[in-house]
């Protein structure tokens with residue numbers, strides 16, 4: 001049987017726990033949002049098909065959870081490497097009401113490059129999302145747009161979006177930029193879930209995910 005060739009784009013979503021990674025993914029793919037917090041265990045992923053120009057694209061969005069211990073060492077190091085392999089883009093998410101989540105961007109950026117080991121770390125595409133812009137109508141934000149934009153500029157002119165998964169603000173725009181950025185860095189693939197360890201495909205606790 002012939003395999004239909006499609007472009008599979010793999011996007012890794014990273015950021016501190018609770019910043020809204022899963023909510024952004026669910027809002028984008030399922031148009032759903034819940035205020036209930038359910039911690040991601042290991043990793044979670046969904047796919048969405050979209051047309052970009054003349055290309056049919058399957059965007060695979062993978063939320064990876066990495067736990068840092070007190071010494072700043074990553075505990076799920078080997079898991080991280082397996083998930084990051086073959087990534088076409090990495091989205092770094094922080095909560096613009098939580099200063100620490102912004103400070104962690106350096107760690108996530110560095111950790112991703114170390115684990116994914118892209119052929120050219122200087123040109124590998126990232127995107128930064130400052131989420132939860134809806135809270136208190138923006139009055140409780142502690143990270144200014146300028147501070148975030150400066151970080152993005154000094155790390156290779158990374159595109160920056162302020163988003164609300166709750167109010168579906170800028171979510172489609174951010175993911176479209178992610179897809180286009182990833183497309184510029186694509187690896188054509190015939191196999192849908194290439195790069196995802198088999199255990200993930202077998203254990204799908206919520207909409208495709210991994211109870212690792």
Ligand SMILES: Nc1nc2c(ncn2[C@@H]2O[C@H](COP(=O)(O)OP(=O)(O)OP(=O)(O)O)[C@@H](O)[C@H]2O)c(=O)[nH]1
Pocket residue numbers: 015016017018019020021022023024034035036037038039040041063065131132133134135163164165166167
């Ligand atoms: N007000 C508001 N709440 C949000 C937004 N995005 C997420 N939340 C809430 O923040 C909490 C954490 O959201 P998650 O999407 O689970 O965060 P996460 O980054 O995936 O968390 P981990 O799975 O622990 O890594 C949940 O209670 C969400 O309802 C947002 O844009 N605005």
